[in-house]
Amino acid sequence: MLSKNELEKILDKALAAGGDFADIFMEKKVTTGIGCEDNKIERVNTGIDMGAGVRVISGETTSYAYTNDVSLDGLLEVAQIASRAAKSERSNKPVKITKKMPQFDFEIEMPPHQVSVSHKVEQVQLANQGARNIDEKIKQVSVGYGDVIQDVLIANSLGDQVEDRRIRTRLIVHAVASDQGQVQTGYESLGGTQGFEIFKCHNAEELGKAAGERACALLKAAPAPAGKMTVVMASEAGGTMVHEACGHGLEADLVQKKLSVYGDKIGQKVASSLVAVVDDATILGKFGTYRFDDEGIHGQKKTLIENGVLKGYMYDHLTAQKDHQKSTGNGRRESYREKPIPRMTNTYIAAGKDDPEKIIKDTKNGIFVKRMGGGQVNTTNGDFVFDVAEGYIIEDGEIKNLVRGATLTGNGPQALVMVDRVGSDLGFAIGTCGKDGQGAPVSDAQPTIRIQELIVGGTAQTEAKSKTTMKRL
Amino acid sequence: MTEINLQNIGEKVLKSVSSRGISLAEVFLTRSRDLSIDVSDQQVETMKLAEEIGLCLRLFHHNRLGFAYSSDFSDTALDQMVTQGIDNAQITAQDEFYTLPEPVTYYPEMDLIDPQIPQVPVSEKISLAKEIEGRARQYDPRIKITERCAYSDAFYQVVIMNTLGVYGQYQGSYCGASAFLVAEEGGDSQTGFGFQYRLKYQELNPEAIALEAAEKAVRMLGAKNISTQTMVTVLDPYIGTKFLGLMGNSLSSEAVQKSKSFFAGKINSQVASPLITIIDDGARKGEIMSAPFDGEGVPCQKNDLIVDGMLTGFLYNTYTGAKERKKSTGNGIRGSYKGMPEVGTTNLYIAGGDTEKEELLKQANQGIYITDVMGMHTANPISGDFSLGASGLLIEKGELTKPVRGIAIAGNVFDLFSNIDGVGSDLTFFVGKGSPTLKIAKMTVSGC
Numbered sequence: 004m005l006s007k008n009e010l011e012k013i014l015d016k017a018l019a020a021g022g023d024f025a026d027i028f029m030e031k032k033v034t035t036g037i038g039c040e041d042n043k044i045e046r047v048n049t050g051i052d053m054g055a056g057v058r059v060i061s062g063e064t065t066s067y068a069y070t071n072d073v074s075l076d077g078l079l080e081v082a083q084i085a086s087r088a089a090k091s092e093r094s095n096k097p098v099k100i101t102k103k104m105p106q107f108d109f110e111i112e113m114p115p116h117q118v119s120v121s122h123k124v125e126q127v128q129l130a131n132q133g134a135r136n137i138d139e140k141i142k143q144v145s146v147g148y149g150d151v152i153q154d155v156l157i158a159n160s161l162g163d164q165v166e167d168r169r170i171r172t173r174l175i176v177h178a179v180a181s182d183q184g185q186v187q188t189g190y191e192s193l194g195g196t197q198g199f200e201i202f203k204c205h206n207a208e209e210l211g212k213a214a215g216e217r218a219c220a221l222l223k224a225a226p227a228p229a230g231k232m233t234v235v236m237a238s239e240a241g242g243t244m245v246h247e248a249c250g251h252g253l254e255a256d257l258v259q260k261k262l263s264v265y266g267d268k269i270g271q272k273v274a275s276s277l278v279a280v281v282d283d284a285t286i287l288g289k290f291g292t293y294r295f296d297d298e299g300i301h302g303q304k305k306t307l308i309e310n311g312v313l314k315g316y317m318y319d320h321l322t323a324q325k326d327h328q329k330s331t332g333n334g335r336r337e338s339y340r341e342k343p344i345p346r347m348t349n350t351y352i353a354a355g356k357d358d359p360e361k362i363i364k365d366t367k368n369g370i371f372v373k374r375m376g377g378g379q380v381n382t383t384n385g386d387f388v389f390d391v392a393e394g395y396i397i398e399d400g401e402i403k404n405l406v407r408g409a410t411l412t413g414n415g416p417q418a419l420v421m422v423d424r425v426g427s428d429l430g431f432a433i434g435t436c437g438k439d440g441q442g443a444p445v446s447d448a449q450p451t452i453r454i455q456e457l458i459v460g461g462t463a464q465t466e467a468k469s470k471t472t473m474k475r476l
Numbered sequence: 477m478t479e480i481n482l483q484n485i486g487e488k489v490l491k492s493v494s495s496r497g498i499s500l501a502e503v504f505l506t507r508s509r510d511l512s513i514d515v516s517d518q519q520v521e522t523m524k525l526a527e528e529i530g531l532c533l534r535l536f537h538h539n540r541l542g543f544a545y546s547s548d549f550s551d552t553a554l555d556q557m558v559t560q561g562i563d564n565a566q567i568t569a570q571d572e573f574y575t576l577p578e579p580v581t582y583y584p585e586m587d588l589i590d591p592q593i594p595q596v597p598v599s600e601k602i603s604l605a606k607e608i609e610g611r612a613r614q615y616d617p618r619i620k621i622t623e624r625c626a627y628s629d630a631f632y633q634v635v636i637m638n639t640l641g642v643y644g645q646y647q648g649s650y651c652g653a654s655a656f657l658v659a660e661e662g663g664d665s666q667t668g669f670g671f672q673y674r675l676k677y678q679e680l681n682p683e684a685i686a687l688e689a690a691e692k693a694v695r696m697l698g699a700k701n702i703s704t705q706t707m708v709t710v711l712d713p714y715i716g717t718k719f720l721g722l723m724g725n726s727l728s729s730e731a732v733q734k735s736k737s738f739f740a741g742k743i744n745s746q747v748a749s750p751l752i753t754i755i756d757d758g759a760r761k762g763e764i765m766s767a768p769f770d771g772e773g774v775p776c777q778k779n780d781l782i783v784d785g786m787l788t789g790f791l792y793n794t795y796t797g798a799k800e801r802k803k804s805t806g807n808g809i810r811g812s813y814k815g816m817p818e819v820g821t822t823n824l825y826i827a828g829g830d831t832e833k834e835e836l837l838k839q840a841n842q843g844i845y846i847t848d849v850m851g852m853h854t855a856n857p858i859s860g861d862f863s864l865g866a867s868g869l870l871i872e873k874g875e876l877t878k879p880v881r882g883i884a885i886a887g888n889v890f891d892l893f894s895n896i897d898g899v900g901s902d903l904t905f906f907v908g909k910g911s912p913t914l915k916i917a918k919m920t921v922s923g924c
Contacts, residue, residue: 050557
């Protein structure tokens with residue numbers, strides 16, 4: 004992309020009017036997307052997105068400018084625009100950069116550009132067939148395949164220069180089943196910081212099958228109950244709960260702005276002693292894994308909560324400076340269009356000692372969440388909600404009927420304190436996390452855990468009480 | 477940025493496609509300049525300036541679709557895009573309904589540019605964001621934290637051209653301001669927000685934004701949970717637009733054609749309360765989502781979708797229209813140059829009724845007024861099932877009283893629209909969607 008001298012020139016220009024820190028983030032993203040719906044390959048979409056952003060930090064103020072004119076002249080102009088917000092005196096030291104090497108590395112076996120589109124289409128068709136073969140009640144299946152090769156170049160006025168290639172691949176299946184006026188959907192996804200080798204250990208057809216089966220099963224499900232209940236979440240449910248209930252609240256920008264219930268609580272007990280929460284960018288192949296974050300800091304493993312005690316927050320450069328800490332390598336940006344902010348990578352509640360099956364056996368009444376969908380949190384007060392994609396009633400320690408249309412709402416710190424069982428298993432799920440309008444690939448995980456009570460937002464219980472019925476599809 | 481003539485580039489790409497024996501192709505090009513300013517504690521926290529340019533190519537070869545995009549305008553990149561587009565058309569399925577729109581005689585006249593926006597100095601725009609914060613803090617000493625008070629504006633240019641002779645271009649601008657605040661009292665923190673997006677700089681009202689956000693935050697202080705029950709529910713216009721968005725998917729002809737719409741086969745039948753009229757109007761005056769034409773170069777227009785609760789039509793792009801031998805309704809919407817023209821909405825809104833909000837609350841007597849929901853993106857747009865975290869205010873004897881939080885509301889969006897028994901006169905737009913206050917006869921509210 005750019006030579007060392009050119010980068011230094013741009014950074015010097017960015018700091019010409021003063022400022023404490025400047026960086027440039029340049030990327031070239033080559034993407035392929037394949038969409039299948041109505042039993043046919045509807046679209047194959049390929050594109051190149053290239054651009055660069057220059058940031059100048061001056062005191063508390065960040066100035067950011069970007070362009071997709073990545074010629075040296077174009078970038079110098081952007082650097083000049085970004086420099087306008089600077090107020091402080093210029094230190095006369097010119098920027099000198101040196102290249103930084105990763106602390107851990109991994110191989111991409113089958114990079115997407117070395118795999119023919121027809122092979123990619125094959126996997127899409129397998130997933131489509133997998134879902135359609137389940138039952139004639141499957142009325143629609145959409146499969147989306149996507150891969151991205153992102154080449155980044157990051158350099159900053161502290162002298163760091165990083166070049167990296169990030170490769171991610173994913174496949175999602177959405178099945179729609181309908182019967183006698185009822186419509187239900189099933190969703191499955193897989194993805195990783197991996198190339199096409201992801202299909203060596205995951206079977207696209209099985210993925211489709213799982214989505215189709217869930218959609219069909221939900222046709223027979225009863226409406227979820229409403230009210231407070233004990234909740235057992237399976238490890239395979241994914242980590243939406245940990246992501247929403249505490250992950251976001253441990254991001255340093257929200258903490259510093261006093262927008263987190265976990266602010267000023269380092270060293271304090273914020274969860275049950277059984278709970279440990281970890282954010283780890285170094286797990287091989289996971290969707291949120293990287294060698295370097297988007298500020299050129301090494302990806303790291305951080306224990307955020309240990310034995311229920313809050314250990315630390317997730318930092319990017321700016322928030323770390325404010326707290327006189329080192330960045331934890333959590334500075335991420337969706338693209339060159341955005342400035343970096345603290346984000347999660349692969350976040351999980353660590354496995355405990357309990358036998359997962361015994362946790363269910365020991366639960367008299369409650370709800371068993373086998374799969375979570377999306378979620379959301381209000382970090383200021385800790386209230387969160389997540390969707391139950393597959394949930395069952397637990398009666399006398401046994402998993403009974405499937406329920407539909409449930410969400411669970413709770414409060415982060417309260418829910419984590421009420422964790423009374425932690426299983427010895429651990430299961431991951433992938434997602435795209437949205438924050439400040441920026442999407443970032445993440446994964447999250449948890450073992451089988453039990454929470455003494457959460458509010459289930461269903462419709463069934465009040466129906467019985469008020470003797471009214473709600474018409475359903 | 478070096479000045480690039482979008483029209484010249486577009487012609488070059490189309491020529492290159494034609495020279496490779498493909499007669500049906502379209503190029504869509506955009507250029508934009510954006511400014512955003514975030515203020516916190518009367519300090520500029522972030523200022524962002526951006527210039528962006530991009531294009532995409534859509535072509536049909538032997539009734540197969542090829543698509544590719546690029547933000548790199550170099551000859552090599554454009555050449556690669558054309559090759560990719562043609563290659564991609566080897567793999568996709570054949571479809572006899574693939575076509576592009578024909579040229580039209582005229583596009584609707586639109587006043588989308590405010591020359592004042594680029595002229596106002598940045599320092600004044602910063603002051604506007606600071607003013608919002610200042611006024612919010614003055615409103616109540618319990619407003620203690622500013623998540624963000626912001627000003628933003630954008631200037632953009634869109635060019636579309638296809639080999640059938642469609643050529644259209646327009647420029648537009650808009651500006652917006654917002655406040656996201658936190659009120660604190662006795663260890664309790666509650667958030668409130670207010671925002672406006674307008675075509676004209678003069679129409680932004682910093683005071684109104686500040687007051688709205690501050691009032692929302694303060695009135696939620698001390699919010700408590702309530703017991704699980706079925707209640708009369710009144711939705712604030714912002715929440716109304718969220719439910720409208722959930723239902724909007726079913727008004728797309730694509731969803732109908734793919735068996736993903738609840739409204740399939742229900743034209744001319746009653747699908748909502750007789751009080752409900754839903755319109756999509758891409759040519760509506762004064763709205764920032766308005767444009768002379770859609771992402772395919774088809775003129776934008778007003779489309780009645782549900783009239784007095786009766787389903788009267790769906791939204792079409794050229795492709796879904798062709799499938800039913802219908803014309804596009806001007807709803808081929810592109811999210812950016814990176815995407816194809818999908819069936820989408822422009823300014824989708826529920827027409828206002830004739831009851832004032834206060835009167836609706838009086839009619840509700842005992843119930844709940846919902847001001848915020850969480851997890852709307854997890855609701856199911858196909859089945860219409862939703863279960864959301866919610867907060868709001870109790871309605872007691874027709875008046876808003878105590879704040880409530882941590883509850884969940886669940887149901888089905890199609891039932892919800894059938895159960896509406898009151899529509900306010902206060903139609904309010906939030907970017908591309910608008911709703912008045914809505915009163916629902918009953919809804920399941922889950923609490924402790």
